[in-house]
Amino acid sequence: MTDQPTGKSQAASLEMVARNGSVLRRIAVRIPTYLADIRENPAWLPMFLLARTMPARKAHWLGAKAVRRHENTAPSIFPTADCEQIVDTLRASGLFCGLALPTSVHEEIARFAQQTPCFGNFSRRLEFLPEDHSQAEQRFNRSILSGHYFERALQCEAVIALQRDPLLTDIAEHYLGGQAKMITTRIWWSFPTKAASQADMRLASQDKYHFDLDDWRMLKFFFYLTPVNEDSGPHVYLLGSHKRRILKHQLTLLVGHPANEVLGAYGANNAVTIMGEAGLGFVEDPFGFHMGTVAKRSPRLMMEIGFGVSRPSRRRFHGEPVIR
Template sequence: MSLSNVWQTFKSHPQYTLMRGLGRFVFFRNLVILSRKLRHTRSTDEFLLNCQKRMGQSVFHDVDLESFVDELRTKGVAFGLRLPAGILEELTLFAQNNPCYAYRRTEAGFRFNEHKLAENSLQKPILLAQYFNTAVQCNAVKQLINDPVLQWIAATYLQSVPTFVGANMWWTFPVKASEQDRSEHAHLFHRDVDDYKFFKFFFYLTDVNPGEGAHVCVVASHENPPRIKASDKWTFRRYSDEEIDGFYAAKDIVEICGEAGTGFAENTLCIHKGRTPIAKERLLLQLQYSLFDYGVTNDIRDAAQLQMLV
């Protein structure tokens, strides 16, 4: 990111920009995490107790919560969640009946079945299209945000009362995307710095087979960042497949596939990327929890600003 872009971001989101600078260093992350943990000890205990009282209301069953959080801590990614059929159906119906927005542009709305018409209007292939205001408009998203199992996992992992900072649902299409689009929309290996401590739940809403838009994660890389260039100690950047293949063992580079409804959690400080689908589009829902909300990771947009392409 150029200095001018950093300055513009600082003017609009000063706390976020400061966190992005300090949060790349383990010392500052641990200092903030410990401070918040100590200040939230009582309220966190009360929050967890409330979650436990509501466990019977959860849509997730037979999840070993302690093991799930332990796996998330040690490996940076944890598996074993599955959406029930009713929730999955409600989410997919929402996606079919509401407009999504090409490249997250508020003036580029279209419905899923008008994908080709939207590409013709833009005069370029659409790699990604996101829905806006899902936490407001979709009851299934609201239900998942408030699910006691997900909230318990979030509080236990973050060691604090968790802050829900945003839902995001988007399509990824099988197109020959430019290198710039692949980089901008996270289809090259990278790490996120969204807070001093944070993580995300991911749910596949379509079947995801090998090569068809799978999420790829380097296991435990949140504790073992790549040191390929001297500057990698200080900066975050995009990495080529060759760089990651050369730095990490092949067994640790995991392509996450699964049927519609498959869910997992990841601390995306881990090295990760989304694969560009080859033949079939992918629909995914992401729910993110952090210590603080900087107002930059949600899908909330002013409805008056949303415009349709077709």
């Protein structure tokens, strides 16, 4: 006589089926982007497969080169920042919070962003001015969770100046090694919206802990360009998670995982929610688990400058996804 499954086991089985189906859908959505990355740079594939494992990452870190000596370095817009202290903090916890953009710089970038059309949900077909977000949702008949500028960000002189700031390069080289180079720059809005799809939320990396696999070794600088509180989508980072990884998170193709699973593995007490005024800057090792939360009442404008050790993509701006 065959044992009949209990209600509890049936529910667990159904949950597993649903979860597996969700995983397959998430992988399927990314396949066009994966294929494009492989075609452009075949070395991307071994990085993508192996850089999530701790043995491969530690082996790759052994190839870090000595920091180069720079002559005639221009002054930094962060005159009081201590590179050595920042790097030591990053190595210990994966996060340093305490950089501050001069008012003139963050106001110039914010003004540029307010006056320049952005692209909604990573789609160049959804173009609108940020102040017209609500009208854009009606015009395109869909919720719009994010607005990116892609290469338009480089039209702003303050963005270029921040890219070239010697402190950022100095920190990146001392943390990643002498081969560190800037590989990403982006400005984007996170908008309060209704009924955002799970696919759009995944694309915007919101409300799900994940780690980045854009390169073997990376460092990212973030700057808030608008005030950020608990209602405007603060960034969250899990301290220390850049140095350890449970086996389950090394042996899956997915970089995003449920919050309860991640917090259970790496400690809920290590989750830091970053809030502050416009101009607040922080630096993180994006291999550590992190996420952007959903903006509930007010939009968040943010800038990122990322450093890595491999050549950047020439096909897309800041890893722009391939959307069918």
